[in-house]
Amino acid sequence: MTFRRGNQAPRRKAVIPAAISIEETFVTFGIFVMQLFNGLSLFTILLLMALGLAIVFGLMGVINMAHGEIMAMGAYTTYLTASFIEHHLPGLMGVYLFIAILLAFAVTFAFGYVLERGFIRWFYHRPLDTLLATWGLSLILQQTYRSVFGAQEVSVPLTTWLSGAWEPTETIQLPLNRIFIVALTILVTLGVWYILHKTRWGLRARAVTQNRAMSSAVGIDTNRVDALIFALGSGLAGIAGSVFTMVGSTNPGTGQLYIVDSFIVVVFGGVASLLGTAASSFLIAQMQTALEYLMSGSMAKVAILLLVITVLYFRPNGLFASKVRA
Amino acid sequence: MDNALASTSFAVASERPESTTARPLVNAKSTPMNGKILSIEALTVSFDGFKAVDGLDMSIDENELRVVIGPNGAGKTTLLDMICGKTKPTSGSIRFRGTELGKLSDYQIVRLGVGRKFQTPSIYEDLTVAENLEISIPQVHGVWASIFFRRSKEVRERIGYVAEEIMLKDHLRMKSGKLSHGQKQWLEIGLLLMQDSDLMLLDEPVAGMSPREREETAELLKRIANGKSLVVIEHDMDFVRSIAKKVTVLHQGRLLSEGSVEEVQNDPRVIEVYLGH
Amino acid sequence: MNISAKQGERFAHAGLALLLLGLLPLALGPYWLNLVGKYLAFSFVAVGIVLAWGYCGILSLGQGVFFGFGGYAMAMFLKLEASAPELPDFMVWSSVEKLPFWWEPYSSLTVTIASIFLVPIPVAFIFAYAIFRKRVSGVYFAIVTIALSMTLVVLNIGQQGETGGANGITDFSTLLGFDIINDAGKVAIYWVEVVLLLTATTLAALLLHSRFGKLLIAVRDREDRVRFSGFDTAMIKAFIFTVSAVLSSVGGAMFALQAGLVTPSLIGAVTSVELVIYAAVGGRLSVVGAVIGALLVGFMKSYLSEHFPEIWLFFLGGMFIFVVWVLPNGLADLFRKILRVKA
Numbered sequence: 050m051t052f053r054r055g056n057q058a059p060r061r062k063a064v065i066p067a068a069i070s071i072e073e074t075f076v077t078f079g080i081f082v083m084q085l086f087n088g089l090s091l092f093t094i095l096l097l098m099a100l101g102l103a104i105v106f107g108l109m110g111v112i113n114m115a116h117g118e119i120m121a122m123g124a125y126t127t128y129l130t131a132s133f134i135e136h137h138l139p140g141l142m143g144v145y146l147f148i149a150i151l152l153a154f155a156v157t158f159a160f161g162y163v164l165e166r167g168f169i170r171w172f173y174h175r176p177l178d179t180l181l182a183t184w185g186l187s188l189i190l191q192q193t194y195r196s197v198f199g200a201q202e203v204s205v206p207l208t209t210w211l212s213g214a215w216e217p218t219e220t221i222q223l224p225l226n227r228i229f230i231v232a233l234t235i236l237v238t239l240g241v242w243y244i245l246h247k248t249r250w251g252l253r254a255r256a257v258t259q260n261r262a263m264s265s266a267v268g269i270d271t272n273r274v275d276a277l278i279f280a281l282g283s284g285l286a287g288i289a290g291s292v293f294t295m296v297g298s299t300n301p302g303t304g305q306l307y308i309v310d311s312f313i314v315v316v317f318g319g320v321a322s323l324l325g326t327a328a329s330s331f332l333i334a335q336m337q338t339a340l341e342y343l344m345s346g347s348m349a350k351v352a353i354l355l356l357v358i359t360v361l362y363f364r365p366n367g368l369f370a371s372k373v374r375a
Numbered sequence: 376m377d378n379a380l381a382s383t384s385f386a387v388a389s390e391r392p393e394s395t396t397a398r399p400l401v402n403a404k405s406t407p408m409n410g411k412i413l414s415i416e417a418l419t420v421s422f423d424g425f426k427a428v429d430g431l432d433m434s435i436d437e438n439e440l441r442v443v444i445g446p447n448g449a450g451k452t453t454l455l456d457m458i459c460g461k462t463k464p465t466s467g468s469i470r471f472r473g474t475e476l477g478k479l480s481d482y483q484i485v486r487l488g489v490g491r492k493f494q495t496p497s498i499y500e501d502l503t504v505a506e507n508l509e510i511s512i513p514q515v516h517g518v519w520a521s522i523f524f525r526r527s528k529e530v531r532e533r534i535g536y537v538a539e540e541i542m543l544k545d546h547l548r549m550k551s552g553k554l555s556h557g558q559k560q561w562l563e564i565g566l567l568l569m570q571d572s573d574l575m576l577l578d579e580p581v582a583g584m585s586p587r588e589r590e591e592t593a594e595l596l597k598r599i600a601n602g603k604s605l606v607v608i609e610h611d612m613d614f615v616r617s618i619a620k621k622v623t624v625l626h627q628g629r630l631l632s633e634g635s636v637e638e639v640q641n642d643p644r645v646i647e648v649y650l651g652h
Numbered sequence: 653m654n655i656s657a658k659q660g661e662r663f664a665h666a667g668l669a670l671l672l673l674g675l676l677p678l679a680l681g682p683y684w685l686n687l688v689g690k691y692l693a694f695s696f697v698a699v700g701i702v703l704a705w706g707y708c709g710i711l712s713l714g715q716g717v718f719f720g721f722g723g724y725a726m727a728m729f730l731k732l733e734a735s736a737p738e739l740p741d742f743m744v745w746s747s748v749e750k751l752p753f754w755w756e757p758y759s760s761l762t763v764t765i766a767s768i769f770l771v772p773i774p775v776a777f778i779f780a781y782a783i784f785r786k787r788v789s790g791v792y793f794a795i796v797t798i799a800l801s802m803t804l805v806v807l808n809i810g811q812q813g814e815t816g817g818a819n820g821i822t823d824f825s826t827l828l829g830f831d832i833i834n835d836a837g838k839v840a841i842y843w844v845e846v847v848l849l850l851t852a853t854t855l856a857a858l859l860l861h862s863r864f865g866k867l868l869i870a871v872r873d874r875e876d877r878v879r880f881s882g883f884d885t886a887m888i889k890a891f892i893f894t895v896s897a898v899l900s901s902v903g904g905a906m907f908a909l910q911a912g913l914v915t916p917s918l919i920g921a922v923t924s925v926e927l928v929i930y931a932a933v934g935g936r937l938s939v940v941g942a943v944i945g946a947l948l949v950g951f952m953k954s955y956l957s958e959h960f961p962e963i964w965l966f967f968l969g970g971m972f973i974f975v976v977w978v979l980p981n982g983l984a985d986l987f988r989k990i991l992r993v994k995a
Contacts, residue, residue: 112791171977176791177711178976181932184925185972192965309802309921312795347810354803358796365786459880485882497877499870506866511881518891521864563877570881 079220084342085335090227090296092334093234096327097289098311099318100241103326105282106315108258109275111169112176114183116311117304118190119283122160123153123290124299125198131205131294146208146295150233153291154284161283165276187304194301204298211295230292237288242323244281254278317357319367329368333357412437412574412604413458418467420457427453429628431467435574440600442607442615444639445625446648451608452494454625455576458606459491460484471574486516490572494579496559498566500552504543507551507562508534511569533569540598541565542591557588564595575599577607581614593617612640624648660993664940664984665857672846682835689842689910691950692849694719696903698931698942699849699856700896705928706936707860708892709872710789713924714797717804718776718897720919722768722904724815727914728758730824730832741823746813755814761828768905769898776897777890784886789875798921805920820915832909845906849943852899856939859895868892926968932975935984945982 098120105111113119130149134141141148168186172179211226245251257264257274265271289307293299310333318329333353340349360368414434420427428450435441443451456462458469460481469476476484485491499507512533515524538544541561546554551562560580567575580596581589589611596605596618609615615622615636622639624632632642639645655663676688697715704710731740732755738744739751757763783793808815816822825833832841859865870878871885878885908914917923926949934945949971956964975982987993 175976177705177709177794178980180711180791180794181925181928182973182976185929185969185976188965188969188972192962192969195965196962309795309799313799316792316795345810347806350806351803354799361788361796362782362786365788461876461880482879482882482884485880491880493876493880497874499866499873499877501869501873502866509863510866510870510878513882515863516883518864518887521867522859522862524863526863566877566881 079218082221083223084338086223086227088335088338089231091338092331093230094289094293094296094307095311095314095334096234096330097237097285097292098307099314099326099330100238100323101282101285101289102311102315103318103323104241104245104285105279106312107322107326108254108278110176111173111279112180112183112312113169113282114180114308115164115187115190115304116283116286117306117308118187118194119157119160119286119304120290120293120307121194121299121301121304122190123157123287124294124303125194125203125290126153126156126287127291127294128198128203128205128299135206142206143208143210146211146291149205149294150288150291153287155287157287157290158280158284161280162276164283165279166272169279170272170275187308191301191304198301200301202298202300205294207295226295230295233288233292237285238323238327241281241285245323250277313354313357317361317368322367325367410437411435412439412472413606414470415458416468416470418454418457418464418469420453420462420465426628428457428464431625431628431630433623433630433633435604435606438600438602438604439621440596440605440607440618441621441623442609442619443623443625444609444612444615445631448627449625450628451625452578453628455491455578455606455608458484459489459576461491482516485570485572486513488571488573490567490570490575492560492563492567492575492577492580494582496556496563498551498559498562500550502551503548504538504551504554504562505534505547508537508565508569511566513570537565537568540568541595557584557592560584561592561595564592564599568599572603574604574606577605579608579610581609581611589614590617655991655993657993660988660991661857661940664938664987665853668853668940668943669850672850677839677842682838685842686838686910687951687954688947689838689845690907691947692845692943693903693907693910694927694930694950695943695946696849696852696906697896697900697927698934698946699852699939700899701928701931702934702936702939702942703856703859703868703899704892704896705931706938707865707868707872708889710889710893711791711794711928712797712893712896713794713921713928714801715896715900715927716919716921716924717797717801718772718900719904719907719923719927720804720808720914720916721772722901722906723908723914723918724821724904725758725764725768725771725901726905726908727821727824728755729761729764730827730908731821732759733826733828734824740816740821742816742819742821743813746817748813752814765905768901772897772901773894776894780893781886781890784889789889798924801919801924802921805916808916808919815916818916820913820918822913824912827909833912838910841906841909845910848902848906852902853939853943860939864888929968929972929975931982933971933982935982937981938984941982941984944984948983 098116101119102113102116105113105116127146127149130152131145134145134148164186168182169179172182207226211229214222214224215228216222243251245254253264253269254274254277256267257269257271258278261271264274290299290303293303297303314330314333315326317333318325318327336353336356337349340352343349344352411434416432418431419429431450431454443454445451453462457464458471458476460476460479460483464477467477471484471487471489474487476487476489479487499510502510509526509530512530515521534547535544538547541564543554543558543562543565546558551559554562560583564575564577564580577596581592584592593614596607599605600618607618619636622634622636623630624639624642624645626648631648632639632645634642672692677685680688697719701712701715704712735741736759739748743751757767783796788796809818811817825831827837830840831837860868867878867883867888871883871888875885878888904914904918907918930946930949931942932945933949934943935941952967953964956967979986
């Protein structure tokens with residue numbers, strides 16, 4: 050059994066055999082399943098990142114270029130938690146991950162709340178200025194990480210019960226930690242859906258984003274709702290960062306790697322549609338890993354971007370948007 | 376030349392390259408419409424299953440001033456949106472002097488001679504009144520033509536003429552953002568006059584105006600209607616009474632009643648809709 | 653002092669010409685003049701950003717793509733000259749045996765210069781018109797352009813043997829046998845650049861004063877209204893985007909001459925966004941301001957990243973926030989207020 054860190058699949062050349070024996074079919078099937086599974090872990094990170102963005106961008110119309118750095122904040126929080134527990138409470142190492150995820154969420158949630166109140170809210174109705182100002186913020190955060198944690202990568206120890214793989218057949222090995230993050234992502238996604246669509250707060254949030262004046266008139270504290278929506282979006286980025294530490298190591302530029310991809314996911318899926326976001330992260334992640342298997346990583350990225358632009362050309366409101374009144 | 380400028384035809388003395396190329400095309404396709412400038416048949420649009428306009432038939436005569444009224448959600452604004460190409464109809468036909476508008480994009484519809492005034496004043500607040508009017512000159516729509524555009528004597532006279540018509544002659548050099556709400560409404564009507572639209576669609580042109588401004592607007596619209604067709608959406612029945620000969624009442628996307636102001640006001644179906652519930 | 657906007661603008665243009673043609677060449681030696689020349693290369697882009705973003709509301713975060721195109725085109729010519737009759741060294745290292753076909757035109761200076769001006773036209777226009785026709789604008793356009801520039805960097809680095817990969821194209825020193833590294837060469841290039849730049853700023857100012865300039869503002873503020881006055885606004889936006897693309901390409905070519913190298917990072921998103929802040933610092937509504945902004949920020953960048961590398965990003969990030977928050981119309985606006993220029 051092999052176990053591999055990092056979110057890259059072991060690269061193999063695509064070989065199309067002339068005649069396919071039964072064993073080879075199994076091997077091919079195994080590769081296919083593994084490939085699908087490799088796509089799943091990219092999917093989880095993209096989805097968690099994009100969920101936060103979909104809420105902030107889709108519901109509030111705020112474009113936050115520092116979203117990636119908030120994800121990195123979650124990753125660094127996880128790293129700090131792991132180091133602290135490793136040195137002071139080694140007995141808890143088995144469950145440190147749960148503590149870290151909660152902490153990452155709490156820290157980024159609080160950061161998001163403060164950020165909205167003290168910064169973002171001054172730029173409402175100036176989307177392009179918001180983009181530039183948050184880009185500036187992202188540079189400052191990156192440099193802060195570099196000054197505090199150094200430019201080199203940091204990684205967290207792997208929890209023992211998550212190392213190892215589940216091997217349903219001889220050719221299929223599914224790493225346990227990835228099964229764990231897929232389950233976690235599904236849980237978080239359902240949680241977000243529940244909060245937005247089944248709770249009173251979610252109702253208020255949707256009311257505010259659809260008709261601010263009316264919501265204010267019926268007594269909803271719209272400022273508070275804005276701050277909480279933004280905080281929730283940031284908190285989700287924090288969880289994404291926490292999850293990220295399980296498949297890769299963190300450096301100050303980690304956030305930048307994912308920010309544009311996440312925006313593409315949100316736009317591709319159709320803003321303000323959770324289902325669209327989920328479906329589009331799945332599609333893009335699967336295409337990315339599948340294409341990386343067939344061609345070089347750079348060509349895969351180019352191919353996906355072209356594909357997304359083509360699709361958006363024919364469906365400018367995103368793949369899953371419904372027709373609305375102009 | 377001065378006479379031509381001062382007349383209500385709004386023809387500019389300079390060449391009209393856009394029109395001369397566009398109009399024959401229209402004529403080639405057009406079918407006799409018996410003095411109708413606009414005819415709408417079985418027009419329907421639905422948003423996610425909700426039919427905002429549902430099987431509507433109506434027509435507007437040349438030189439007619441028509442007022443469209445109806446309760447909120449009757450589909451009035453959506454109707455104008457579809458005529459001017461802002462919203463695409465789900466089915467049905469809109470024909471302007473015989474040309475089907477459904478397939479054209481908004482700016483092409485404008486070039487045929489359909490102008491639209493929006494509900495909230497939609498003008499260029501960072502430009503002066505004169506610049507606002509200058510931009511709306513219909514003959515020059517191309518990029519290069521705009522770069523090498525010269526403010527000729529004819530152009531200045533025409534801007535002056537329209538500015539006088541919309542009572543903004545003294546404000547030509549003022550940034551239009553500084554105008555009062557009512558003056559902004561007039562300026563937007565002025566943009567349509569500059570555009571030389573033959574059919575003008577006005578969405579609540581007197582919203583937010585003082586009673587005096589309303590009277591002046593009523594006079595303005597009546598002057599314009601002499602030589603052009605207007606479709607006006609309005610809620611204020613006093614205003615409607617002061618300008619309208621014929622009124623169309625919409626309700627839930629359908630035609631409810633049509634006729635003179637007195638006729639529709641005495642129509643039991645109209646009374647039911649407005650006072651019923 | 654009370655002066656009108658028109659007078660103020662004339663003063664600004666005259667002042668810029670005086671600065672670039674007189675003061676700087678008199679006061680600075682070849683080393684510094686070369687550095688100024690490098691910042692001025694970015695100011696071409698900044699002028700384009702003023703036109704597209706300041707006046708027409710199109711924020712492109714992919715200007716680096718065109719800047720990089722111009723830079724690479726110029727560098728390819730210089731590199732071919734430097735290595736002739738052999739293949740460029742990086743191709744040899746990657747065991748590329750034949751000059752890639754798309755390099756071949758760049759053995760001629762005429763073709764190179766023509767392509768710097770002409771190639772961005774169809775590329776930028778077709779791309780932009782297609783997108784604007786679909787009413788994709790604002791932040792969506794910004795995201796598409798930033799994604800494009802990131803992708804092109806990846807592509808460029810991936811093709812090591814044909815593009816020089818992450819190292820870019822370096823090691824060239826002559827233009828048609830004329831030394832561009834020595835002092836005389838640097839000064840000569842500076843003059844060429846300044847003449848081009850002043851031409852660009854003058855043309856940009858004329859464009860903004862034409863009816864088309866008013867149309868740009870109209871499209872920025874009320875695109876709907878402009879469409880309902882019978883204009884194809886996608887055409888207007890694509891046109892100004894194309895103008896800014898050509899300006900960027902010319903700037904890139906000048907950069908290659910001044911800096912003596914091009915790297916993929918010039919194309920990248922980071923450069924592209926930085927270029928926007930050059931224009932924003934100077935003033936998004938001022939052509940002259942954009943040039944001054946590029947000079948100032950460029951100088952700060954050289955100084956800070958050399959002496960206090962860890963402060964530079966804090967400074968740059970802070971500047972983004974400061975300009976947007978406190979001084980949305982940049983230094984030009986500050987000057988207007990100080991000189992009481994009437995709006």
